[in-house]
Amino acid sequence: MDSLAAKLTTLTEQAFSALGLPVEHARVAVSGQAESAQFQCNGAMPSAKAAKKNPRQIAEEVIAKLQELDSEGVFALLSVGGPGFINITVADGFIGSHLTDLAGDQKEGVPKLAKGETVIIDYGGPNVAKAMHVGHLRSSIIGDALRRMMLATGYKAIGDVHLGDWGTPMGQIISEYELRHPEWPYFTGGDFSSFDPQITMVQLEEIYPFASKACKDDPERAEKARKATAELQNGHPGYRALWTTFVEVSIAGMKNNFDALGVHFDLWKGEGSVHHLISLMVERLKDQGFAREDDGALVIDVALEGDKKEIPPLILYKRDGAVMYGTTDLATLVDRMNENHPSKIIYVVDQRQSLHFEQVFRAARKGGIVPESVELTHAGFGTMNGPDGKPFKTRAGGVMKLEDLIGMGVEKARERLREAKLAEDMPPKEKEDVAHKVAIAAIKFADLQNNRVADYVFDLDRMTAFEGKTGPYLLYQAVRINSLLKKAAEQGMKPGTEFSLQDEERPLALLLSEMPDQIAQALKNYSPHIVCDYAYRVAQEFSSFYGNCHILSETDEVLRNSRLALCALTARHLRTLLALLGIEVPERM
RNA sequence: GAUCCCGUAGCUCAAUGGAUAGAGCAACUGCCUUCUAAGCAGUAGGUUGCAGGUUCGAGUCCUGCCGGGAUCGCCA
Incomplete structure (x- = not known):
């Protein structure tokens, strides 16, 4: 169902076309000054130069043509304003019948913008083992709103939470548990199939910051974490089992928050869920001659000629053999193209990651993972600051849950x-x-x-x-x-x-x-x-x-x-x- | 240093290149003996950071400057 302005545009387009004026200027918009008119068309002014006429004269001609074409009594008042605005006031009967149509519209005035094309929206992005805080609000709420809007306008919209569950923090947590509970079967090579480590969210919220700080302060401790990360990713069975338990605990906590907010996801995939796709993907990139070794790491160059700034290569494998989120993001694109065949993929992620997405998108195009026909958009959002203009902190200096x-x-x-x-x-x-x-x-x-x-x-x-x-x-x-x-x-x-x-x-x-x-x-x-x-x-x-x-x-x-x-x-x-x-x-x- | 984003009323924010730059909060004036006053009507508040340029027309586009923020290879 069209808006009134859209209906009027079809009329002005006829008038413009009949007068030999460029139709693209015929668009009718709601008037900027409600006192003088309900709608306005500004097309006379940009058309003036090519037509070699005074814009007001063109406006007069358009108005005359509109009146001539108006067999149903749509217009109540047409006039020229200022340098050549075509001011339009429509008959009440025209508005009334539009409202009658609107009242009978199944779609309730929501336009149909798609024919069931699939679109994946990536938002939320909470991290395992961390309490959700106000910083997660924007991504979750904006992403969910976009999902609802796209669903309503005819897209097959799929929301994916894309958990942060595969990076360095995982190794920090695992190594911390290993230091505290070396006797757990995950670490001794024993049978852990029926072992319950009794992990809780409260515990994780203590362990993660503790481990993170320990790694920051002590290079040796950090090395342990790095090693654990790489081993987790390479399939260490005990680490995987422990990881699975704390991911599950974390997801339960997240669901409480998302349910309270009324934020919905269709997919609960994470960085870890595409790990099986990485090696083949990287092999392909190597075969294509795109992946190269650099200083011990495996990277793909994404800089293009004419770049205004330096775009560093995307790191596929770190020196220690572990992957980073660029790799999992790329593999996630492989997964999404295979599983969902989307026409658009939209990331609702902090603006500060724009360079990262630029790198990932370029790598995806270069490697033929995502064809040009599929839209990749980073719908970034600004930082949430406190009243002091700095990133928001509570009075105690922490984050607000x-x-x-x-x-x-x-x-x-x-x-x-x-x-x-x-x-x-x-x-x-x-x-x-x-x-x-x-x-x-x-x-x-x-x-x-x-x-x-x-x-x-x-x-x-x-x-x-x-x-x-x-x-x-x-x-x-x-x-x-x-x-x-x-x-x-x-x-x-x-x-x-x-x-x-x-x-x-x-x-x-x-x-x-x-x-x-x-x-x-x-x-x-x-x-x-x-x-x-x-x-x-x-x-x-x-x-x-x-x-x-x-x-x-x-x-x-x-x-x-x-x-x-x-x-x-x-x-x-x-x-x-x-x-x-x-x-x-x-x-x- | 390079690149990107931002700069609009006291505060928080709007404004597909269109006419007289709009809301909310805070302030002030009215309005509950008829449908929910979490409301309505009104007053006041502006050199859109500064200087040029493009355009019939610039808060919006371009250039330069000032101020703030972000990012720039093994965190996410």
Whole structure:
């Protein structure tokens, strides 16, 4: 289903084409100044030079042609503004019938942008043995939103968590266990098939930082870790078994966090799950003459002529024979091409890794692992900073755990419910559910509304705020509409199928008709904040409409039913938009 | 040093090359005896870091400078 602007563009294209003007300039957009027009077409100005005419004159001609072509009474007012803007105001009947179509649209205004092409989205990327912290928030939330948006617009979207489970930290942990428990059968060569090391997340959260620091301070200790990493990767059975147990424990912990956030993954693969593909992949790269030895390591050159900066080669094998994440990322591409045949692969990973992805992508193209026809995108995001402008740390200097952030949000939501004396009549279970949904909406919206590429400041108060441009505000508006519709139904009133528009509802109606363009724009840039911004504007426009006219007491039945229909349509749009962002609307609050 | 990103209201952020640069927070003024005030209506707040250039038109594109951040081979 097209937006109103898109429908109008087909008309201006006809006019431009009939006048011999370049059709690519015919695009109609929502007007920048709502006082003078609803829509505008700027095409007269760029066409002026080639046509050797005054842009205002061209605009006049386009307008005349539009009026000539307009057999259905689409246009209410056409005029030329400023240097040659074509200002368009459409007839209310045109908007109304558009809304009727929209109300009957199965897709709820979500555009169809694909025909089932597979796209893999790589996000989350939590590391084994580490507690998830607020730093994992952006990747998880943005990635999940993109997955939902792509799924809704017709892609076969696959989310992959891509665990960090195969690098140096693994060796650090294994060697630490070996130092502490040399008697464990993993290390003595005994039978470990029924041995339970009783590993817990709490224990891992102590062991990993301890081992990591020990390796940093002591080269000999680090050497042990390096060796353990290489042996793990080369198939040491005891190490593998121990590794498997702590990976499982870690995944259970991650799932708690992701479930609480409502972040979904289709695949729970990790760096380690593609290890079996590496040797063959590297052999091929050698045969192709791309892999070469350098200072004891095996590397592939990825520098190209005309590079503005030096792109170092990608290291396939380190001097000690272990692989790094560049190798596993490359092997993961082999795996994805084999298993999923995607048309796009999108990485939602910190912007600071852009050089790494440049290297991996180049190596993948060079080695013929991923053909040019498959899009490889690093949808990087900026760093989350504290109020001091430096990477966020808690007051104690540590990182804030994700579960702590969620816990604080939920507690604040409970408090707010008490204060506002809301939800008093709800059963405790529902009340708790509402508090949780409000907290998640707050956290997700606060994060998603920031432009993906820019760094942003993490502010706990802002993240758990419920007023203004926040997730809870959007929930509140959606719930308020539902409550209104419920009351209407109780009184036997039904939303109509026709829309009769007046000044009060016109801005909202026009805004709702932008939905497909907004979603397409957000997806084009992989920027959920565009959906956030749009959803907020819809909620705000509704709230304004709601404040301007009382609906249930409206005596004109046609008008009342039209307004109810507008409410129903708004509620549906809001729910759909929030769903694209991974935000759930409670029944009541 | 090289490369990339960022610089917009007191603060946090928006603005497919389009007209008079917009929101939220904070501040101030009103509005709950009709549908949920987590709300609505309004006031105030700007030399878009600086200087040039391209364009009919620049916060947006180009060049230079200033300021901040990131990255630049065996961590991820």
